Amino acid sequence: MLNKSTENKEKKSLKERFFLVIGMVFFLAYLAMGLAIIFWKNFPLDMKPSYRIAFGVILIGYSVIRFYRIINDNKE
Numbered sequence: 447m448l449n450k451s452t453e454n455k456e457k458k459s460l461k462e463r464f465f466l467v468i469g470m471v472f473f474l475a476y477l478a479m480g481l482a483i484i485f486w487k488n489f490p491l492d493m494k495p496s497y498r499i500a501f502g503v504i505l506i507g508y509s510v511i512r513f514y515r516i517i518n519d520n521k522e
Contacts, residue, residue, distance in 0.1 A: 470516065472512060483505065
């Protein structure tokens with residue numbers, strides 16, 4: 447089992463590795479944006495705190511979905 451996963455990493459093309467890195471960067475970007483929107487007290491847009499928190503939670507949820515898809519694509 448472990449040997450098979452190391453073989454998959456060796457078989458990945460440069461394009462697949464690039465997309466993996468870009469996917470991880472965007473996952474981290476959405477996660478950071480969601481957290482920043484939730485915890486930033488003087489948010490530049492005029493939003494009610496409940497809308498700001500809801501928007502941040504949506505971004506964090508989207509980042510979790512992206513992470514799940516990256517992990518599933520990487521297993522194949």
